[in-house]
Amino acid sequence: xxxxxxxxxxxxxxxxxxxxxxxxxxxxxxxxxxxxxxxxxxxxxxxxxxxxxxxxxxxxxxxxxxxxxxxxxxxxxxxxxxxxxxxxxxxxxxxxxxxxxxxxxxxxxxxxxxxxxxxxxxxxxxxxxxxxxxxxxxxxxxxxxxxxxxxxxxxxxxxxxxxxxxxxxxxxxxxxxxxxxxxxxxxxxxxxxxxxxxxxxxxxxxxxxxxxxxxxxxxxxxxxxxxxxxxxxxxxxxxxxxxxxxxxxxxxxxxxxxxxxxxxxxxxxxxxxxxxxxxxxxxxxxxxxxxxxxxxxxxxxxxxxxxxxxxxxxxxxxxxxxxxxxxxxxxxxxxxxxxxx
Numbered sequence: 041x042x043x044x045x046x047x048x049x050x051x052x053x054x055x056x057x058x059x060x061x062x063x064x065x066x067x068x069x070x071x072x073x074x075x076x077x078x079x080x081x082x083x084x085x086x087x088x089x090x091x092x093x094x095x096x097x098x099x100x101x102x103x104x105x106x107x108x109x110x111x112x113x114x115x116x117x118x119x120x121x122x123x124x125x126x127x128x129x130x131x132x133x134x135x136x137x138x139x140x141x142x143x144x145x146x147x148x149x150x151x152x153x154x155x156x157x158x159x160x161x162x163x164x165x166x167x168x169x170x171x172x173x174x175x176x177x178x179x180x181x182x183x184x185x186x187x188x189x190x191x192x193x194x195x196x197x198x199x200x201x202x203x204x205x206x207x208x209x210x211x212x213x214x215x216x217x218x219x220x221x222x223x224x225x226x227x228x229x230x231x232x233x234x235x236x237x238x239x240x241x242x243x244x245x246x247x248x249x250x251x252x253x254x255x256x257x258x259x260x261x262x263x264x265x266x267x268x269x270x271x272x273x274x275x276x277x278x279x280x281x282x283x284x285x286x287x288x289x290x291x292x293x294x295x296x297x298x299x300x301x302x303x304x305x306x307x308x309x310x311x312x313x314x315x316x317x318x319x320x321x322x323x324x325x326x327x328x329x330x331x332x333x334x335x336x337x338x339x340x341x342x343x344x345x346x347x348x349x350x351x352x353x354x355x356x357x358x359x360x361x362x363x364x365x366x367x368x369x370x371x372x373x374x375x376x377x378x379x380x381x
Contacts, residue, residue: 041068042169045088047079047105048120049097053145056154057092057120057161064162076105083113090168092161093139095121095130103133110138116168120161121145128236135206140168140348144230167203167321171348194312195221195379196258196274196281198305198332200298202228202320204348208368210241212316213263215372218246221314221379222258224266224274224283224305226296228320231268238265254285266296273304281308292324298352302328311336314378316371317362319347323355330361338378343367 044061046069048054054072061067070086073079075097083091091109095102106117119134119142131142141164146156197220201208205227213223229237234251241263242249250256252264252272258281266272271288274281291297298317302325305313315332317325319342333339339362341353346368356362366374 042066042166043068043070043086043089044092044165045069045071045073045079045082045086045090046092047073047076047097047102048092048094049074050094053094060154060158060161061092061165063158064166066166067162076100076102076108079105080108083109083115088115090165091115091117092120092165093117095119095134103130103137106134106137106139110173114138114173116140116171116173118143118161118164118168128233131233132206132237132240138173140164140171141203167349170321171203172345172350173348195314196305196309196312197221197223197314197316197375198274198301199223199225199316199318200302200320200325200328200352201226201318202294202298202322202324202349202352204319206237208318208342208348210244211368212318212371212375213241213245213247213249216245216247216375218261220247220261222260222281223247223263224252224258224272224301225263226266226272226298226301226325228294228296228324229268231270234265234267241265252283252285255282257282266301269295271296271300273300274308275304276308292322294322294324298325299328303331306331306335306337309337313337314375315339316342316375317353317356318342318368318371319349320352321349322351325352326355326359326361329356330359333361333363338381339363340371340374340378341365342371 046057058069071082093102117139119139122145143161238249238251247261249263270285273284275284341362344350
């Protein structure tokens with residue numbers, strides 16, 4: 041049984057979330073807390089496996105409580121709040137503070153919209169119960185060596201990530217120099233958050249980070265993040281790469297899908313590509329990475345000990361499509377090494 045503590049200042053929300061979670065036989069709700077101080081005592085007493093945490097609460101907000109929790113008693117946390125729908129900044133702050141994932145409360149009254157979030161909430165709580173908490177450490181300044189532009193113009197780096205990926209991407213991209221080959225990224229995330237996420241990464245990295253636009257030609261020193269709800273594929277016009285963005289059915293439960301991106305990279309870039317698969321639940325990207333590997337691309341999977349959830353890298357490794365299994369902090373250097381071979 042997965043023991044869950046629900047922390048929300050709304051009594052209605054607490055009981056609706058409890059009803060949803062306890063409808064799954066794998067989950068037991070062991071406590072309901074109206075604020076962070078009650079939650080603190082329940083964490084010590086109940087030792088929950090997962091905490092569902094609201095953002096706006098009296099006496100202490102959810103982000104502050106999350107930061108204190110991760111310092112003193114690290115526990116997997118899924119943020120459940122209307123603010124995760126309205127404010128991408130709050131969501132990204134929560135993920136940076138150590139939250140595993142987030143679920144947006146429905147637009148309407150939570151009682152009326154409970155079916156809207158039932159499947160997502162249950163799945164994310166189950167996923168969080170398998171997560172390994174990463175250590176929150178201050179970001180260090182990264183100085184990456186410049187690469188030969190003549191060599192990098194033909195190259196492209198494709199990255200896929202999911203649960204835990206927002207922070208993992210930050211680590212990888214900060215290790216790339218400003219004249220890195222273009223980077224194309226699928227991160228499983230609602231479109232509401234993509235622009236803020238890209239802007240935050242751009243502030244932290246030597247390379248520019250943008251939201252991918254349909255038909256955009258890839259430029260050196262720029263990373264392109266796929267929009268939520270739309271697939272992204274790599275295309276080529278003469279000597280130049282560009283991305284095509286469009287609607288499509290979910291693949292492996294996701295749109296955008298890492299497999300869709302990786303399969304297009306395998307076809308268009310072949311041996312001129314480097315593929316990276318980061319932390320995430322499920323198997324999205326595993327078959328696409330194998331396809332890239334078979335077409336001559338160099339491929340890297342994040343190591344188990346450095347993943348929040350090892351699902352996606354594990355499945356890629358099992359299929360035999362991975363050249364190197366690397367700890368998160370060393371992935372950017374591995375990418376640079378492959379570029380120079």
